[in-house]
Amino acid sequence: SAVISQKPSRDICQRGTSLTIQCQVDSQVTMMFWYRQQPGQSLTLIATANQGSEATYESGFVIDKFPISRPNLTFSTLTVSNMSPEDSSIYLCSVSTGQGETQYFGPGTRLLVL
Amino acid sequence: AQSVTQPDIHITVSEGASLELRCNYSYGATPYLFWYVQSPGQGLQLLLKYFSGDTLVQGIKGFEAEFKRSQSSFNLRKPSVHWSDAAEYFCAVGAGDYKLSFGAGTTVTVRA
Numbered sequence: 001s002a003v004i005s006q007k008p009s010r011d012i013c014q015r016g017t018s019l020t021i022q023c024q025v026d027s028q029v030t031m032m033f034w035y036r037q038q039p040g041q042s043l044t045l046i047a048t049a050n051q052g053s054e055a056t057y058e059s060g061f062v063i064d065k066f067p068i069s070r071p072n073l074t075f076s077t078l079t080v081s082n083m084s085p086e087d088s089s090i091y092l093c094s095v096s097t098g099q100g101e102t103q104y105f106g107p108g109t110r111l112l113v114l
Numbered sequence: 115a116q117s118v119t120q121p122d123i124h125i126t127v128s129e130g131a132s133l134e135l136r137c138n139y140s141y142g143a144t145p146y147l148f149w150y151v152q153s154p155g156q157g158l159q160l161l162l163k164y165f166s167g168d169t170l171v172q173g174i175k176g177f178e179a180e181f182k183r184s185q186s187s188f189n190l191r192k193p194s195v196h197w198s199d200a201a202e203y204f205c206a207v208g209a210g211d212y213k214l215s216f217g218a219g220t221t222v223t224v225r226a
Contacts, residue, residue, distance in 0.1 A: 001160075031212050042204065043158075043216045092157060101146045101208035105158040 002027055002095050004106035012112045013083055020079045021109045023093030028073035031096035033103065034066070038089045046091075049076040083113045116141040116209045120217035127195050128225050135190040135220050137205035146208035147188040149179055152219075153201045161203075164188065175199070200224045 003026040013019050032049040047055040055068035070076040093106040117140045127133050150158040162173025169181040179190045205217040
């Protein structure tokens with residue numbers, strides 16, 4: 001498995017501002033993903049973070065709203081831009097080590113937008 | 115595309131009693147199947163996974179799950195529940211593209 005950390009663990013932000021969430025893994029991994037978990041809901045995949053190229057976004061998510069970087073095989077960032085209260089969610093980073101399709105998750109970032 | 119259904123939104127079980135959580139999937143071939151647990155305020159922890167082979171898989175914390183192709187199911191079981199098992203449980207399916215689809219989750223409450 002992999003050990004994954006996320007920063008910040010939680011934040012309270014004002015609408016119209018942006019927040020960048022960091023995801024750090026203790027080993028090089030093939031795939032990194034970003035998920036959103038809205039209050040009381042399941043997980044929805046936002047995008048796959050590709051090392052050295054643009055992220056691959058799922059339907060309903062766009063780069064202007066959720067820009068993602070992945071400068072190397074152990075680190076990625078997700079920015080939530082121009083936030084509104086509807087962006088209040090838990091944002092989770094996950095990684096796949098290539099063993100089947102097993103994904104391991106970080107502890108999540110709990111975001112509240114006022 | 116694959117999908118996952120967890121029919122039970124909320125289950126209450128007495129401490130020491132057995133627990134079974136249902137998961138049904140929709141996918142044309144044999145999928146990759148997973149169960150994750152999310153304790154309050156925590157991220158997701160992998161309980162167990164099925165790729166192929168023996169249809170009864172053992173996981174951490176005393177959990178097991180059985181893959182039944184004929185029923186498109188992957189139910190999670192635990193013979194004796196502990197209070198610390200109170201959490202949200204998610205079933206997930208992968209279809210070979212490294213993306214996982216998650217069920218809506220089942221909340222487990224353990225009463226003393």
